[in-house]
Amino acid sequence: MITYQHGKVVKGLGGLYEIRIPDSEGARRILCRAKGNLKRDEEKLIIGDNVTVTLDDSTPDGVVISDIDKRKNSLIRPPIANLDYLFIVFAARKPAPVLETVDKLVAIAEHNGILPIIVITKSDLSVETALELAEIYKGVGLSTFVTSSEAGEGTEELSEYIMTNVRDGKTAAFAGASGVGKSTLMNALFPGLSLATAEISRKIERGRHTTRHVEIFDISDGEDTGFLADTPGFSLVDFERFDFLSLDDLLFAFRDLLPFSEGCRYADCAHVGESAEECAVARAVREGKVAESRLASYRSIYRVLKAKSDY
Ligand SMILES: Nc1nc2c(ncn2[C@@H]2O[C@H](COP(=O)(O)OP(=O)(O)OP(=O)(O)O)[C@@H](O)[C@H]2O)c(=O)[nH]1
Ligand SMILES: [Mg+2]
Numbered sequence: 001m002i003t004y005q006h007g008k009v010v011k012g013l014g015g016l017y018e019i020r021i022p023d024s025e026g027a028r029r030i031l032c033r034a035k036g037n038l039k040r041d042e043e044k045l046i047i048g049d050n051v052t053v054t055l056d057d058s059t060p061d062g063v064v065i066s067d068i069d070k071r072k073n074s075l076i077r078p079p080i081a082n083l084d085y086l087f088i089v090f091a092a093r094k095p096a097p098v099l100e101t102v103d104k105l106v107a108i109a110e111h112n113g114i115l116p117i118i119v120i121t122k123s124d125l126s127v128e129t130a131l132e133l134a135e136i137y138k139g140v141g142l143s144t145f146v147t148s149s150e151a152g153e154g155t156e157e158l159s160e161y162i163m164t165n166v167r168d169g170k171t172a173a174f175a176g177a178s179g180v181g182k183s184t185l186m187n188a189l190f191p192g193l194s195l196a197t198a199e200i201s202r203k204i205e206r207g208r209h210t211t212r213h214v215e216i217f218d219i220s221d222g223e224d225t226g227f228l229a230d231t232p233g234f235s236l237v238d239f240e241r242f243d244f245l246s247l248d249d250l251l252f253a254f255r256d257l258l259p260f261s262e263g264c265r266y267a268d269c270a271h272v273g274e275s276a277e278e279c280a281v282a283r284a285v286r287e288g289k290v291a292e293s294r295l296a297s298y299r300s301i302y303r304v305l306k307a308k309s310d311y
């Protein structure tokens, strides 16, 4: 008799988790709870975890999540584990893009060994802005997509990228501020999903936190399916508050700035206030080799991390 099985946590509903268990027909889903120790902070289950489910008559569901596999990585925001790709989504307009937030997400992905991919939405509201933003991130060296779910632009290219790369059990997530159109875009890419979406607030031009929970979907039928998660959008305020890497690691999370740092006059150059004569990163910006916004984001994150390390 089989007493335990392996699966993936795809959704959480209060204390219940939905576990996807592969079987001969593809996969089935069961709902169950986690053992007591997997509810505590340090070992708490998160969506994306690969787990063991064990038969146990003494539990309310007859089965219980008994173990979590070692994680490849895990993020705090969005809260998800074992990602291979992070699609960083922001709108050309409504809400206005905040590149520092985008760059933080890129840095978080890089630091965790997750491949960041840039997705600009709502290009129908301003094609020019969308294309300018895309230039910045192509310059960083990241795959970049310009889309409009409304006009059906760019969705085919993105869909093709996802179907080619997010397969064989690989996991990806859409992340970004509330209201940028993550769920709308997932619906456009995978019409079967029917995810809830809602208009942004007209007054403050911000999203309304329509998606409340992380949920992972199979994106095709076969055994070689990949997984794609929709996640709750964050507000700018909650993005300010979380730590993600150390001062020493920061430059390594900026793949476009890193190569220039070797040319700085002083080995301990922090690339924050030094003149372009001394700092090769500042020089690269002046010469148009690196986007100004990228160095600005680096400097802003540096200052926050520095203040914390001095404290
Ligand atoms: N003009 C335009 N509007 C769009 C586009 N994509 C989405 N929207 C609108 O943007 C609003 C927010 O879309 P959602 O998909 O709910 O945004 P979200 O990123 O999932 O938001 P949260 O779930 O709160 O994180 C909706 O009114 C959508 O119709 C687009 O390509 N063009
Ligand atoms: Mg949503």
Ligand SMILES: [Zn+2]
Pocket: 261, 264, 269, 270, 271, 272, 274, 278, 279, 280, 281, 282
């Ligand atoms: Zn420098």
